[in-house]
Amino acid sequence: MASIVIISVLLMVILSLFRVNVLLAIVISAMTAGLMSGLPFDELVSTFTSNMAGSANTALSYILLGGFAVAIALTGITKGFVQFLRRIIKGRRGVVLGVIVIIASLSQNAIPVHIAFIPILIPPLIALFDRIQLDRRAVATALTFGLKAPYIMVPLGFGLIFQGIIRDNMAENGLSIALNEVTLAMLVPGLGMVLGLIIALTITYRKKRDYSVIEPEGEPSKVEEEDDTPFIFERKHVMTIVAIVAALAVQLITEEMVLGALTGLMLMFLLVAVPYRQIEDVMSRGISMMGMIAFIMLSASGFAGILQESGSVDALVNASSGLLEGNQLFIAFILLLVGLIITMGIGTSFGTIPILAVLYVPIATAAGFSPMAIAVLIGTAGALGDAGSPASDSTLGPTAGLNVDGKHNHIWDTCVPTFLHFNIPIFIFGLIGAVIL
Known part of the structure; x- marks a missing residue:
């Protein structure tokens, strides 16, 4: 029974590596x-489809955010922002990547819009x-770092x-810990991500890459050329900013991304930042942009439901617990390895935590780990696989923005680079943190 998780996750990864569509692979x-x-078979299909509802809120959020992003782009306000960035960047690849890391990081904390800024x-x-021959794998790595490291x-x-x-979830399983202790504990695996980012940007993807010689996969989209005509700030841009601020405010107040996205989208039309007659085009393009991500998230939720x-999943962890005899380093290694397998399949760090905590808390407590060390184990195991997983929004988002011309492959240009540069150092640093804390 425990082997089912391993086999099915490996199958998903292998199919994806052989360029089978991620949705089909899941x-x-x-x-x-x-x-x-x-x-x-009938129960299997029923279980899969019923559990897809677990990500329905997220999927709808992404569809609405896609429409909101298209509406914002139609106003032309992004032209002014892009021109501003170009003046700052001035063709320097290091500055480009630094700005992207900062913007992506702000999207998780200061302005929590998650992946909505990417398209x-x-x-x-x-x-x-x-034009500056920037390796898009470096951009994907920078984006994924900003989407993951801050949280x-x-x-x-x-x-x-x-x-x-x-x-x-630690408290629900009988182990109390303060939030500031969780924060201090998670700094350790977070530093692993920082190291991985430095290696990716300064060593692995430092060289130039000429995309003019790369053949696009599938039907390429229309890619915007550099527009150097002066940007003129108009009334519609003021209304766009009002809609963006309102969307963020509603999202923060209600803690519902769906309501925030819907508010912003509706205000774009009510304030005539975008003409109402374009609503069909806006939603059609929004679905085209974010629809695949939404369906992949839905399918990943169905996959998780079948495993549960x-x-x-319980069988895998219980089987692993039989091996957990010996020193703490070996125990921590097994627990993190199990977490990596589970999260790679499910594709969500947030949704994996409750599954892991039920089994990690009693096992790690019995092995003599401190509460902070257990927090490191749970948090690291949950975060492992968020980068590198074909079904994670931390990889799907960057691909959606970088593959508009069909020259950026989701698996080889986003998932593999982020897995190597983030999951490996997170695993190592999490292992060290669990032993020393």
């Missing part, structure tokens, strides 16, 4: 897991990236939610 792996566990900001910059290390925005989930329904 569905095939989910069906394989269900059949191996002995679920009748607004990145496509207009593709022409600049190609691991900083208790604000999504970081407050993530660290709060760790604290609450079959009992294979």
Whole structure:
């Protein structure tokens, strides 16, 4: 039973590496897991589809955010922002990547819009990236760092939610810990991400890459050329800023991304920042931009449901607990390895924490780990796989922005680079943190 998780996740990864569509790879792996566990086919399909509802809120959020991003782009305000960035960047690749890291990091904490900024900001910059021959794998790494590292290390925005989930689930399983202790504990694996980012940007992807010789995959989209005509700030741009601020305010007050995105989208039309007659075009392009991400998230939730329904996740951890005899370093290694396998399959760090905490707290407590060390184990195991997973929004978002011309492959140009540069150092630093804290 425990082998079902390993086999199905490996199948998903192998299919993805062989360039099978990620959505199909997830569905095939989910069906394989269900059949191996002995679920009748009708129950298997029912379990898969019913559990897709677990990500319905997220999927709808992404669709609405896609429409909101298209509406913002239609006003032309992004032209002014991109021109401003170009003046700052001046063709220096290091500055480009530094700015992207900062903007992506702010999207998780200071202005918690998550991946919604990517389809607004990145496509207009593709022409600049190609002109300075910037390796898009470096951009993908910078984006994924900004989408992930802040919620691991900083208790604000999504970081407050993530660290709060760790604290609450530890408490539910009989182990109290303060939020500031969780924050201090998660700084250790977070430093691993910082090291991985430095290696990626200064060593691995430092060289120039000529995208003019790369053949696009599939039907390429229209890529915006650099527009140097002077940007004129108009009334519609004021209304756009009002809509953006309102969307952020509603999201922060209600803690619902759907309501925030819907507010911003509706205000774009009510304030006539975008003519109402363009609403069909806006939503059509928004669905085209973010629809695949939404369906992948839905399918990943269905996959997770089948794994849980079959009992294979519990079986994997319970089987691993039989090996957990010996020194703490070996125990921590096994626990993190199990977390990596589970999170790679499910594709969500936030959703994995409750699954892991139920089993990690009693096992690690019995092994003599401190509360902070257990927080490191749970948080690191949850975060592992968020980068590198084909089904994670931390990889799907960057690909959606960088692959507008069909020259950026989701698996080889986003998932593999982010797995190597983030999951490996996070694993190592998390292992060290669990032993020394």
